[in-house]
Amino acid sequence: MGISNIWVFAQVANGAPTSGSLELVTKARTLGGSVSVWVAGDGAVVAGALGEYGASKVFAVDYGQNLAGVSVASAMKATIDGGESPDLIMFPQSYEGRDVMARLSVKLGRTVLTNSVDIEAVGDSVAATTPIFGGNTLVTTTFTGGAPYLAAFRPKSFNPEASGGAAATVQAVSVPDLGATGTAKIIAVHVEETTGPKLDEANVVVSGGRGLGESTNYAMIETLAKLLKGAPGASRAIVDAGWVPYSYQVGQTGKVVKPSVYIACGISGATQHMVGMKGSKNIIAINKDKEAPIFGIADLGIVGDVHKVLPKLIEALQGR
Amino acid sequence: MSDRLCETVHKPQEWRTMNVIVCVKQIPDPANPGALDASSNTLKREGKLILDESDSYGVEMALQLVDAAGGGEVSLVSMAPNSETAGLRTALAMGAAKAVLVSDPALQGSDALTTAKILAAAIQRLGGADLIIAATESSDGYTGTVPEQIAEVLGLPSVTFAKKVSIEGGVLKADRQTEEGYDEVTCPLPALISVTAGVVEPRYPSFKGIMAAKSKPVDEVTAADLGVTPVGWAGAGQQISNVAQAEARAAGEVIEDDGETFGKIVTFLEGLKVI
Numbered sequence: 001m002g003i004s005n006i007w008v009f010a011q012v013a014n015g016a017p018t019s020g021s022l023e024l025v026t027k028a029r030t031l032g033g034s035v036s037v038w039v040a041g042d043g044a045v046v047a048g049a050l051g052e053y054g055a056s057k058v059f060a061v062d063y064g065q066n067l068a069g070v071s072v073a074s075a076m077k078a079t080i081d082g083g084e085s086p087d088l089i090m091f092p093q094s095y096e097g098r099d100v101m102a103r104l105s106v107k108l109g110r111t112v113l114t115n116s117v118d119i120e121a122v123g124d125s126v127a128a129t130t131p132i133f134g135g136n137t138l139v140t141t142t143f144t145g146g147a148p149y150l151a152a153f154r155p156k157s158f159n160p161e162a163s164g165g166a167a168a169t170v171q172a173v174s175v176p177d178l179g180a181t182g183t184a185k186i187i188a189v190h191v192e193e194t195t196g197p198k199l200d201e202a203n204v205v206v207s208g209g210r211g212l213g214e215s216t217n218y219a220m221i222e223t224l225a226k227l228l229k230g231a232p233g234a235s236r237a238i239v240d241a242g243w244v245p246y247s248y249q250v251g252q253t254g255k256v257v258k259p260s261v262y263i264a265c266g267i268s269g270a271t272q273h274m275v276g277m278k279g280s281k282n283i284i285a286i287n288k289d290k291e292a293p294i295f296g297i298a299d300l301g302i303v304g305d306v307h308k309v310l311p312k313l314i315e316a317l318q319g320r
Numbered sequence: 321m322s323d324r325l326c327e328t329v330h331k332p333q334e335w336r337t338m339n340v341i342v343c344v345k346q347i348p349d350p351a352n353p354g355a356l357d358a359s360s361n362t363l364k365r366e367g368k369l370i371l372d373e374s375d376s377y378g379v380e381m382a383l384q385l386v387d388a389a390g391g392g393e394v395s396l397v398s399m400a401p402n403s404e405t406a407g408l409r410t411a412l413a414m415g416a417a418k419a420v421l422v423s424d425p426a427l428q429g430s431d432a433l434t435t436a437k438i439l440a441a442a443i444q445r446l447g448g449a450d451l452i453i454a455a456t457e458s459s460d461g462y463t464g465t466v467p468e469q470i471a472e473v474l475g476l477p478s479v480t481f482a483k484k485v486s487i488e489g490g491v492l493k494a495d496r497q498t499e500e501g502y503d504e505v506t507c508p509l510p511a512l513i514s515v516t517a518g519v520v521e522p523r524y525p526s527f528k529g530i531m532a533a534k535s536k537p538v539d540e541v542t543a544a545d546l547g548v549t550p551v552g553w554a555g556a557g558q559q560i561s562n563v564a565q566a567e568a569r570a571a572g573e574v575i576e577d578d579g580e581t582f583g584k585i586v587t588f589l590e591g592l593k594v595i
Contacts, residue, residue, distance in 0.1 A: 013500060067496075067505070069468065069480070093464070095481050095498060102432075102468030111431045111556040114463045127561055132363075133354050138564045139361070145557020184477040184507035192501035204594055228594060240518035246483065246497060252462060253517070261594050263585075271350075272459075278569055282592055284585060290574070297569045300588050304577025312582040320595065 003121045004033035007086040009100050015045050020092045022053050022160035024153060028090055029054035029163060031121050038076065040068035043170040051168040053160065058168045063175055065185045069099025075173040077107040088126055091152040101150055113141055114152040134271035135278060155200065155256045192247050197231050204230025205259045207250055208238060211266020211287060211306055215243035220310045221265060227317045235267045251276035266306045269294030338389030340382040341443050343454040344375040346400045346407030350459055361560040362429040363460060369400060371407035374455035376522035378515050382453050383415045385487055393417045397442040399435060401428060405538055412533035413525030420445055424542040424550065431556035436469030441546035452512040456481055467514035478512040479505050483519055
């Protein structure tokens with residue numbers, strides 16, 4: 001009884017499980033029972049790392065040129081039909097995570113809980129907690145239907161901690177005939193190269209918003225980030241405007257960051273943005289509008305023009 | 321002239337009509353703070369609703385693809401309480417031709433899976449389409465699974481999180497956002513795509529468009545009309561067990577810039593040993 005069999009959909013980047021995936025495996029371990037991990041692609045390269053965090057088995061799905069979402073969901077469904085009975089399946093709130101979860105939800109006729117930041121076992125069920133209204137309110141929802149329960153989690157919801165387990169065993173799972181749903185094909189993969197620390201791992205993040213005025217002023221954000229050995233970020237407004245690529249976006253629909261220092265420059269603090277950065281340890285905000293919501297969560301707020309404050313700040317730091 | 325000739329010779333199959341259905345959500349104005357209904361703990365969705373800004377990109381994309389195909393029609397499907405059409409009228413004013421609105425008190429508190437089944441049935445009521453477009457997630461509920469669930473209900477291929485879309489020779493080409501960058505994906509039609517904000521620049525409805533929208537057909541139906549049994553929130557297999565206030569983050573020091581506040585920032589960073 002209780003939660004005895006948990007599946008985690010993990011993502012792999014550069015031959016290693018992502019930190020977000022290890023967070024989920026760590027949390028799954030504390031809920032009790034066995035933890036099996038699904039990966040799209042090669043299972044052997046990550047079996048050691050996943051075992052170290054508590055996974056006993058890796059299901060590896062070779063999806064070829066198909067999209068990972070529909071491929072993994074179909075393989076999961078076939079495995080459940082074949083006799084496996086997971087109580088809970090945990091997904092990262094990522095592009096692939098959501099696709100796998102959505103396809104599987106229809107195949108199994110099960111509801112989904114998304115954007116969760118916590119989960120606990122409640123008898124034979126689980127309760128997941130989701131922040132709403134920009135994180136001001138926490139809603140806890142308990143699954144009341146049949147297992148498996150499907151839940152997706154925001155990045156950085158848990159701390160990844162190794163348990164020192166042995167390498168997981170790997171089982172290859174083939175993709176069943178996808179019919180029409182398998183006709184979308186990946187013809188090329190593009191990796192956007194970034195220099196410096198990764199946005200969601202950096203100790204310092206400097207983000208720019210519409211208050212910068214025009215795209216050329218974003219150079220100040222990059223310079224400041226570099227001086228502080230941090231990563232440059234952006235609000236959705238300037239990503240939508242095409243100033244910087246989507247991979248720079250901090251917020252609900254972008255990256256969730258929790259650096260030691262977050263510097264928001266010309267960002268008013270829309271809920272969509274704050275959700276992605278309010279977990280930062282220290283927040284500095286520079287904005288012309290003293291009524292801007294960002295000042296409500298800033299440890300140091302400067303009511304001023306970024307075009308005046310930033311050049312002086314950059315000069316002072318360069319002189320050190 | 322020569323360009324045109326070239327196109328006709330090499331891509332004759334593009335001269336077909338293209339019908340696109342856009343899934344749109346009408347939401348409370350995000351400028352107003354949200355609230356939960358005390359009895360049901362579901363999001364309050366009363367009063368005037370507006371077109372979710374995220375959906376304006378899909379509507380624009382649909383209009384452009386139909387234009388590029390040289391003919392066809394953009395239709396809308398939406399689920400909203402109280403026969404609300406204000407948001408739909410905005411999309412109709414942009415240039416969509418007609419809409420199916422599912423409005424049924426029994427659907428209040430529907431989960432994402434039920435919503436997907438309802439919208440899939442509304443799409444079938446319109447006779448399907450060459451392409452179905454949705455936003456990646458709504459701006460109020462942001463579950464982010466409904467488009468892919470609709471594709472699975474309809475048995476269609478999908479390209480989610482598309483940031484660039486074109487159709488060449490009846491085949492969809494899209495750049496799909498990934499964690500590391502993007503994938504180029506091809507997909508035959510019919511298909512479903514979800515598009516990111518910023519994929520195109522949404523047009524503003526013209527005065528003429530706004531006037532024309534008032535008389536465009538909106539087919540209002542219930543769940544029963546669509547043959548879908550509404551199950552509500554509890555029937556979907558989930559129950560809200562607790563609602564709590566998150567620990568608030570307190571505001572710190574806020575100072576007006578006098579030309580010297582950069583020094584404050586330097587001191588602050590020094591205190592944190594970042595520099």
